[in-house]
Amino acid sequence: MATNVLPTNWNPRLALEAAEMTQIKKSEMDYRLSKMMVDYLHSSGVINKRDRDKAINKLLKVYEPIIGMLEAEHGK
Template sequence: MTQIKKSEMDYRLSKMMVDYLHSSGVIGKREHKAAINRLLKVYEPIIGTLEAEHGK
């Protein structure tokens, strides 16, 4: 269960950082969307697998 929460927190922190970079103009809309998609590809399967194992 703690591994689920850690992965979820890692995803949220990473997304917040990407959102900040986008809002401050460091990255454009295309890079923002690509970064979010990469984060989802990494964290969504981990969280989904762990939830299935532990029955969240």
């Protein structure tokens, strides 16, 4: 039977910082991929410029606060 033993050099503060940095990077990547898709739809003529601008504003409302809040917390 295996037991869950933490390594002796495990630091909860560093683990939390690493998790938060991972969340910042994930949110940034999600935003970039979503923006690329919106730009592609616009360049393909599927959506017009007004719809593109609305979609990008929605993306910014979702992702900017997450990234900004986490970065402000850690001075990154």
